[in-house]
Amino acid sequence: MFCYQCQETAKGVGCTVQGVCGKKSDLSAMMDMLLFAVRGVSVLATGLRKLEQPVGREVDHAVVDALFATITNANFDKESLRRRVDRMFELRDELKKQAAAVGLTYAADEVTWVPVADEYESKGFAEGVLREQNEDVRSLKELTVYGLKGLAAYVEHAMRLGKEDDAIYAFMERALSDMTIGNLDAAALTELVLETGRFGVQGMALLDGAHTSAYGNPVMTEVNIGVGKRPGILISGHDMHDMEMLLQQTEGTGVDVYTHGEMLSAHYYPAFKKYKHFVGNYGNAWWQQREEFESFNGPIVFTTNCIVPPTPRNTYLSRMFTANSTGYPGCKHIEEDANGHKDFSEVIALAKTCQPPKEIETGTIVGGFAHHQVFQLADKIVDAIRSGALRKFVVMGGCDGRFASRSYYTDYALGLPKDVVILTSGCAKYRYNKLGLGDIGGIPRVLDAGQCNDSYTWAVVALKLKEIFELNDINDLPIVFNIAWYEQKAVIVLLALLSLGIKNIHIGPTLPAFLSPGVAKVLTETFGLAGNGTVEDDLKLVMPAE
Numbered sequence: 001m002f003c004y005q006c007q008e009t010a011k012g013v014g015c016t017v018q019g020v021c022g023k024k025s026d027l028s029a030m031m032d033m034l035l036f037a038v039r040g041v042s043v044l045a046t047g048l049r050k051l052e053q054p055v056g057r058e059v060d061h062a063v064v065d066a067l068f069a070t071i072t073n074a075n076f077d078k079e080s081l082r083r084r085v086d087r088m089f090e091l092r093d094e095l096k097k098q099a100a101a102v103g104l105t106y107a108a109d110e111v112t113w114v115p116v117a118d119e120y121e122s123k124g125f126a127e128g129v130l131r132e133q134n135e136d137v138r139s140l141k142e143l144t145v146y147g148l149k150g151l152a153a154y155v156e157h158a159m160r161l162g163k164e165d166d167a168i169y170a171f172m173e174r175a176l177s178d179m180t181i182g183n184l185d186a187a188a189l190t191e192l193v194l195e196t197g198r199f200g201v202q203g204m205a206l207l208d209g210a211h212t213s214a215y216g217n218p219v220m221t222e223v224n225i226g227v228g229k230r231p232g233i234l235i236s237g238h239d240m241h242d243m244e245m246l247l248q249q250t251e252g253t254g255v256d257v258y259t260h261g262e263m264l265s266a267h268y269y270p271a272f273k274k275y276k277h278f279v280g281n282y283g284n285a286w287w288q289q290r291e292e293f294e295s296f297n298g299p300i301v302f303t304t305n306c307i308v309p310p311t312p313r314n315t316y317l318s319r320m321f322t323a324n325s326t327g328y329p330g331c332k333h334i335e336e337d338a339n340g341h342k343d344f345s346e347v348i349a350l351a352k353t354c355q356p357p358k359e360i361e362t363g364t365i366v367g368g369f370a371h372h373q374v375f376q377l378a379d380k381i382v383d384a385i386r387s388g389a390l391r392k393f394v395v396m397g398g399c400d401g402r403f404a405s406r407s408y409y410t411d412y413a414l415g416l417p418k419d420v421v422i423l424t425s426g427c428a429k430y431r432y433n434k435l436g437l438g439d440i441g442g443i444p445r446v447l448d449a450g451q452c453n454d455s456y457t458w459a460v461v462a463l464k465l466k467e468i469f470e471l472n473d474i475n476d477l478p479i480v481f482n483i484a485w486y487e488q489k490a491v492i493v494l495l496a497l498l499s500l501g502i503k504n505i506h507i508g509p510t511l512p513a514f515l516s517p518g519v520a521k522v523l524t525e526t527f528g529l530a531g532n533g534t535v536e537d538d539l540k541l542v543m544p545a546e
């Protein structure tokens, strides 16, 4: 196997024996096989679209699901991947017939290879990341593919709320097609990277609209981090439609609902506030789940990544459920019916037999600062900037991770001058959202917009401030970007920010291994992209004059 798509990749180079995330080499090969089949489907779908031939929605949905299922920590169930490969080849062969009927044929192996189930793993192994020999071309292609995976996650959530955008599906398939048969040079691939970022903005906007039209605009909310006395269900991941169905089905059952990780932001939506049994948020970011799922005592529902493989001594695997693109061997997978409905009755029945969660902390945390809420504070914020009480913003969104080096973000947050406000989204916030960093004239110093996709808020806010202060360049704003990344959803956020012209972004705790020295150089020279320095040095960059 060879995989270097996440920040925790082995030795900062690539996982070759087994993933640090727990992904085994046979699973990795099956994922590479799935991506091979997706590329074949994308070539055909793109060719047909160019001739204005219809491409069924099932194709788009399958491509999105496949990309999502190969994201770090989403799916460890090889058999579920194998079923996806089978289906992807069926779709490919249907498209191939349709293409042949209008005179379209392709010689690419991705289109012509005859599927043999016994060869999926050996073929997947040969068709992995290293199939591309040129290091820079490989780097640009993988950067695009990881952006597409992140984008797939966002559009899948939107899709489940009934919001779809044909242009995004068509772009995703065209990008995969061009990288397969387009013979793109480095300049064309660089343009494709930026185009991916532009569609990233569009995808985040689509999901933002899907969330807010279904559940209202997030509002400032104090979220309980303690526990109640009744048994509970813990819901993890990012899917708000699943959240809604679970809240509806648990109402009046005597079972409480808690969020874990990035699901925290469900508490910010007005539509979910009416549920009295929606008690609070339990625990921290994804990587602490092994301890936190033990002490939670009740069932856990994964709606998306990040899954950490339980240790052999765990007691919670039998309480763990997966849904959507996620999977784990030994876990019950909750299917949805043709109307997008999921039945959580088995989870609820199990919860009733469980002990209530063990309290691991008490108190509250504050969040809900998505763009609508921030704009309601706009006068206060603009006054604070004009008076000098608020001198700078630091966007510290992104992901958390398990490496000790992530203490950088806690130290950095603690070291920021008191007149600096942190803008955050994603699970990176757990490194500093319980530190009690105070406020500036009523504006909390940590403004949490929500999930990683809600990074969209900070792009909208930056554009609004640029307008208010009548600036020509977004980079003249008093905003510093110091983003933490772990998996591919953070990659699409980064590409989206680059496509908006935002410069001098720092990403850490380390630069992606998939950036070749040549590509990293271009990104540094063109965009000022940089990795982290020491906390001390990086804090100096926030207030350079001091």
Ligand code: FSO
Pocket (backbone or CB within 6 Å): 261, 262, 286, 305, 306, 398, 399, 400, 426, 427, 428, 451, 452, 453, 486, 487, 488, 489, 490
């Ligand atoms: Fe975190 Fe996991 Fe948002 Fe990711 S829970 S790490 S970027 O899936 O989705 O920040």
Ligand code: SF4
Pocket (backbone or CB within 6 Å): 003, 004, 005, 006, 007, 008, 009, 010, 014, 015, 018, 019, 020, 021, 022, 023, 071, 072, 073
């Ligand atoms: Fe390694 Fe990350 Fe790939 Fe897992 S997702 S195999 S940890 S690079």
